[in-house]
Amino acid sequence: PLVLRAAEDSSRDRFWARHAGAAGYVQKGRMGELVRTLERVIREAPASDFFFQLSGGAADVRARIAAQLDRALFDSVVAAEIRALGSLGGFERLLDRLSQLLVQLVPYHWLALTTDSPPRLGLHCHPGTNGAVHAAAARALDLAVPHEFVPIEDADAEAGWDPSSGATVVTDVHVGATAVGRLAVALPPDTPADARRILQLVARELGGPLRIVNLVEETQRLAEIDRLTGLPRRHCFVERLSSGLLREDRPPLVVALLDLDHFKLINDHHGHAVGDAVLAATGACLAEFARAPGVQVARWGGEEFVAALTQTSPGDARALVETLCARLRALRVDGQAGEPVAISASVGLAMARPDDDPDRLIDRADRAMYVAKSSGRDRICTEADLPSNQATVTGGGAPADSFGLRGALTPTGS
Incomplete structure (x- = not known):
């Protein structure tokens, strides 16, 4: 021992x-x-x-060899710890674990790590210094384009940062000859002499884990995002909807299910390339719609799209969806001969109930949408428009006027 x-x-x-x-x-x-x-x-x-027993004595060749072996073993342990970061599966987790490791090796005021693809800036600093450190890190790393910001604040970083003292070490992070990011660390004036050597070691070993994490996240993103429309896929929407329904302090929640009118005819008459252009334009319109507070959207499948609206009353939710339908009608997509393709949607709205799960809630919106389609299309219907034998099939219904209807089955363009 x-x-x-x-x-x-x-x-x-x-x-x-x-x-x-x-x-x-x-x-x-x-x-x-x-x-x-x-x-x-x-x-x-x-x-x-x-x-x-090994006892101390005068420095000799054996001591120098022992010191070299000790440093080599220390470096190999640090390198192994850095390489293990590749198994974490996410940039934020990698940054958090890297900061936990590095504070044991080198005292610092802040640590910044960037990736080139996607462009993002991870920052670990002491609480209360975030704003000033963010600007200093951006200058040190010479960030020319906007980066997604991933902050981590805790007391592990040194407090009392003074930009006029100490030094900031900036090192490129490579995989082979390819740069994948940069590492910047602000060191205090009394930093140990070998701190820069350790940071060089960390940067040298960090490229592989950083590339692995980026690939894992990109794979996850491709699995979650529909390539044609740029919107989240169905399963992502259902997961978020399910977690929202489970909240005890859940705000009012309305789900809108949209089906593009006569989409099969668009494909048959103009070709699938034009049909894809219609879907892409609809996705862009919904993405813009989702910038409103409390709105989430997704591609439900085929020509169907879905939106969840929170932080709004049912009546306001209907008004928002009417605005969305107006924007869809205003979209300009050219057909095969250059003529504009008419775009409209039939929409079903359903309001969440206390005992709802995603399946029941979306089922009511789906049935309301089919009422809209069978009633002439290009209109909004709610669960209040369902036949009486369907309105209560999944439990006690919301009041018929909860969406502030100005007349059921009214075309959205009227």
Whole structure:
């Protein structure tokens, strides 16, 4: 068993003791703690007939070799810890774990990590310094385009950052010859002499994990986003809707299911390329619609789209959807011969009830949408427009006037 002793208690020495397999770590001068540690080590040590002691002495070639081996082993442990970050599956988790590791090795005021694709800036700093540090990191990294900002704030970073003191070390992060990001670390004036060497080691090993995390996130994004419309896919919408329905403090929630009118005729008459252009234009229109507070949208499948509206009354939700339908009618998509293609939608609205799950809620919106289609299309219908034998099939219904109807089955363009 090995007990490491050091002149002062530092997080780096404790990191090294833990990963080097030492049975204990004691600061010099703490005899009581050393005695207790030795008693514990001797008590827990396996029985052995072999024992030897290494004592201090004058520096010689053996000491220099030992120092080189010690540094090489330390570097290999740090490199292994950095490589393991690739298994975390997300940039924010990687940044968080990297900061937890690095504060044990190098004291710093803030740490910034960028990726080129997608462009984003991760920042770890002490609470209360975020604004100033964000600007300083952007200058140090020479960010020329807007980056998604991923902040992490905790007391692990050094407080009292003064931009006029210390130094900021900026290092490129590569995979082979390809740059995948940059690392910037603001060091205090009393930084250990080998801090820059350690940061170079971290940057050298970080490229692989960063590339893996980016690929995992891109794969997840492609699985969640419909390529043609740029909207979330159905399963993502259902997951978010389900979590929203489970909230005890859930605000009013209305689901709108939209079906593009006569879409099969558009495909048959103009071709699938024009049909795809209609779907893409509809997706862009819905994405713009989703910028309103409390609105989530998705492609439901085929020519059907779905939206969830929270933080609004049923009557206001209907008014918002009427505005959306007007925007859809105003879209300009050219047909095969250059003539404009008429775009409109039949919409069904349903208001969430206390005992709803996603299936029941969307089922009511779906049936209301089919009432709209069978009543002439290009209009909004609600669950209040369902036949009486359907309106209550899934439980107690909302009041018939909860959507502030000005007349059921009214075309949205009227």
